[in-house]
Every structure is written in C-alpha cells, then in structure tokens.
Amino acid sequence: MTKNYLRWLVVFLVFIATGLSFLDRQVLSIAVIKIQKEFGFTDVEYGWVNTSFLLSYALMFTVGGRLIDQIGAKKGLGIAVGLWSVANALHGVMTSLPQLLTFRFFLGMGEGACFPGAAKTVYEWFDEKERALANGIAIGGSAIGAVIAPPLTIWISNAYGWRAGFVVPGLIGIAWVFVWLAVPWRSQAAIAAPAVQAAAVPLRAILRQRATWVFILMRFMLDPVMYFMMFWIPKYLAEVRHVPFEQIGNLFWIPFLALGVSNILGGYFSDSLIRRNISTDRARKIVMGCAAALTLAVPLTEFTTSLAVAVGLMALYMFAHGCWITNYITAISDVFGSRATSTVVGLSGTAGALSSLILNPMIGKIIAGYTYKPLWIASGLLYPIAFAAFISLIPRLLPLLNKAEETVVAVPAND
Numbered sequence: 401m402t403k404n405y406l407r408w409l410v411v412f413l414v415f416i417a418t419g420l421s422f423l424d425r426q427v428l429s430i431a432v433i434k435i436q437k438e439f440g441f442t443d444v445e446y447g448w449v450n451t452s453f454l455l456s457y458a459l460m461f462t463v464g465g466r467l468i469d470q471i472g473a474k475k476g477l478g479i480a481v482g483l484w485s486v487a488n489a490l491h492g493v494m495t496s497l498p499q500l501l502t503f504r505f506f507l508g509m510g511e512g513a514c515f516p517g518a519a520k521t522v523y524e525w526f527d528e529k530e531r532a533l534a535n536g537i538a539i540g541g542s543a544i545g546a547v548i549a550p551p552l553t554i555w556i557s558n559a560y561g562w563r564a565g566f567v568v569p570g571l572i573g574i575a576w577v578f579v580w581l582a583v584p585w586r587s588q589a590a591i592a593a594p595a596v597q598a599a600a601v602p603l604r605a606i607l608r609q610r611a612t613w614v615f616i617l618m619r620f621m622l623d624p625v626m627y628f629m630m631f632w633i634p635k636y637l638a639e640v641r642h643v644p645f646e647q648i649g650n651l652f653w654i655p656f657l658a659l660g661v662s663n664i665l666g667g668y669f670s671d672s673l674i675r676r677n678i679s680t681d682r683a684r685k686i687v688m689g690c691a692a693a694l695t696l697a698v699p700l701t702e703f704t705t706s707l708a709v710a711v712g713l714m715a716l717y718m719f720a721h722g723c724w725i726t727n728y729i730t731a732i733s734d735v736f737g738s739r740a741t742s743t744v745v746g747l748s749g750t751a752g753a754l755s756s757l758i759l760n761p762m763i764g765k766i767i768a769g770y771t772y773k774p775l776w777i778a779s780g781l782l783y784p785i786a787f788a789a790f791i792s793l794i795p796r797l798l799p800l801l802n803k804a805e806e807t808v809v810a811v812p813a814n815d
Contacts, residue, residue: 415544477518522538615731619752631760691723
C-alpha cells in the first residue's frame with residue numbers, strides 16, 4: 401500500500417512540476433506590458449528575450465534528457481526545477497535587458513529538462529499497464545499551468561506588483577525541490593530498481609536506431625502546429641474573429657483545459673486496452689490513430705462563421721494532441737526503457753523546438769501574405785501523415801533494450 405501511495409505521490413509532484421514549467425514561461429508574456437512601460441524595451445528587444453529562452457530550451461531538451469538518463473530522474477528533475485525556479489524568481493529583481501536575457505536563458509535551460517525528466521520518472525515507477533495514465537497525469541500539469549497562468553499572474557501583479565508575479569512561483573518551485581528530494585526513491589521503486597542502477601545507453605547506439613529518427617521526425621513535423629496554437633490563436637481571435645482584447649482571455653483557456661483533460665484520458669484509454677489483453681503496440685497506436693483522425697476536422701475552423709464552433713474546433717485539436725502526445729511519450733519509454741527514454745524524449749523535443757523556431761517566421765509571412773487557411777489545413781493533415789509514417793516505419797513497438805544482456809538491439813522491420 402505504501403509503495404502504491406508513493407508512486408502516485410511522485411506522479412502528482414511531476415504534475416505540479418510540469419504545471420510550474422508552463423506557468424513560469426507564460427508570466428513574462430503577461431507582465432511584459434508593464435515591463436516595457438517601466439524600462440522602455442522595444443518589441444524587437446522582447447523578441448530577442450523570447451529567442452534567448454527558445455535557444456536554451458531547445459538545447460537542453462537533448463542535454464538535459466541525456467543528463468537525466470545518466471544521473472537518474474530524482475536528481476535530474478530536482479536540478480532542473482531548481483534551476484528554472486531560481487531563474488524565474490530572478491526575473492523579479494532584474495533591472496536591465498542583459499539581465500532579462502540571462503535569466504530567460506537559464507529559465508529555458510531548466511525547463512528543457514522537464515519533460516525528459518517526467519518521462520523517465522514515470523518509467524521508473526510504473527509498468528506498461530499503468531504507464532500511459534501516469535504519463536498523462538505527469539504532463540497534464542503543463543496544460544493546467546497554461547490555464548491558470550494568466551489570471552494568477554494578473555491577480556498577483558495587481559496586488560503586489562509585476563515583480564511578485566515572478567518571485568512567488570519561483571519560490572513555490574524551490575519549495576517543490578525540497579519536497580521532491582525528501583521522497584524515498586530506490587527503496588520504494590522496486591519495479592524499476594535494476595534499471596535505475598544501469599548505465600545510460602551510449603548516444604551513438606541510440607542514434608543508430610531507426611526508431612530514434614522516427615520519433616524525432618514526428619516531433620519535428622508536429623510541434624510547429626502546437627506552437628501555432630499557442631502563439632498565434634490570440635492574434636487570430638482578435639484579427640479574424642474580431643474578439644475584443646479583454647475577452648480573449650475568457651476563451652483562450654478552453655482549448656488548454658481540453659488539453660489537460662485529454663492528457664489524462666489518452667493515457668487511461670491506452671492502459672485500459674492493455675488491461676483487456678490488447679498488445680502494448682496496438683493500444684498505443686489505436687489511441688494515436690484516433691487522435692490523428694480527430695485532427696482532420698480542424699481545417700473547418702477556417703470555414704465556420706460561428707465563434708463558438710471555431711473555439712470548439714481549437715479545443716478538439718488540443719484534445720487530440722493531448723491523447724497523441726501522452727501515447728507518443730509512452731511509446732518512447734516502451735521502446736527505449738529506463739536507460740534511454742529521457743535521451744530520446746530530449747532529442748525529439750529539441751527537434752520540435754528547432755522546427756518551431758525555424759518555421760515561426762514563415763508562419764508570420766503566410767499570415768501576412770495570404771490568410772490563416774493554409775495553416776488550418778496543415779494543422780488537420782500533419783497528424784494523419786505522421787501517424788501513417790509511424791505505423792509504416794515502426795510496424796511494432798518492441799523494446800530495444802535486451803534486459804538479459806543490457807544491450808541495445810534493433811527492432812525488426814516487420815513482425
């Protein structure tokens with residue numbers, strides 16, 4: 401009973417950590433209005449601040465994931481949360497642009513290791529029959545953080561000033577680290593104790609696997625769609641749907657709530673199939689395939705005249721993405737195990753961040769020169785295309801780690 405209680409406590413703490421990661425990164429987008437008035441930062445300078453975050457975030461997805469595979473999830477995630485929490489709190493004492501650039505860079509460094517650490521934590525504590533649900537809960541915190549960030553930041557800023565909007569969540573994150581490190585780990589995680597002790601798989605061996613590049617390719621294809629939803633939808637609502645600025649916040653939380661719910665439901669559905677004696681391979685792919693099919697409705701956003709239907713379609717996309725990403729990350733852990741999961745999650749996350757960094761200016765040109773229509777169409781088609789490539793290139797999800805020999809083995813092309 402104690403072990404069962406502890407592992408759900410651990411996954412709840414990861415839920416809080418991923419929630420803090422999205423909350424902390426969004427505080428600046430809300431507080432920047434007051435910061436620009438106080439310091440006179442231009443929009444170009446603010447753009448460089450965001451670039452500083454994205455560069456370190458992309459880099460640390462891989463570096464952080466690799467580090468966590470080497471030192472373990474407990475130490476690795478503790479270091480990551482501690483680093484970004486201190487960096488976030490320091491935003492509240494900054495007095496110049498160079499300081500803001502520096503603190504933003506370190507925020508990205510810490511947050512880049514968050515999701516690789518979450519994936520490894522779940523693998524160390526849960527078997528395949530509960531792993532997808534646990535992953536859904538763990539990463540679902542990010543959506544909840546995105547939902548509560550705007551109202552919480554505005555409330556703290558109005559009550560105590562914009563600096564407190566950074567300091568308060570930063571201190572919460574530091575407190576989280578102390579709780580996290582106090583949780584007994586190896587003595588309770590009996591399921592994964594041998595894997596925790598094993599050394600990380602050499603990076604060269606991981607990069608030789610076709611599955612690694614398939615997972616990287618899928619993230620490279622699909623992350624720009626998610627970033628489009630995060631960065632451009634408020635502008636779309638204002639310019640195309642003519643929603644007043646004050647009302648955008650009342651609508652934008654709805655898709656993110658759908659994302660948080662589907663993170664958990666997507667994992668629950670997958671694990672339920674496995675408990676009904678459906679193979680792990682089929683269970684993950686059934687949910688991912690259904691999610692990909694749901695995105696086919698997203699292009700209708702461009703053609704509906706109803707604001708409510710448009711927001712509903714955005715929520716449908718987020719729901720589909722939540723089911724997809726939960727099973728995508730779980731599939732990585734099914735294939736690569738404890739010794740390489742964080743590394744592959746990190747490599748794929750870096751690919752997605754770099755793809756978004758490259759394509760974001762192109763998205764702006766498409767919107768300025770044409771309409772949002774090509775972007776809505778792409779949002780609906782890319783997931784089915786990625787899924788078709790997934791089932792073609794990885795016909796079966798099989799472990800690459802031979803537990804008896806503790807070596808990396810190749811997945812057969814067909815089974």
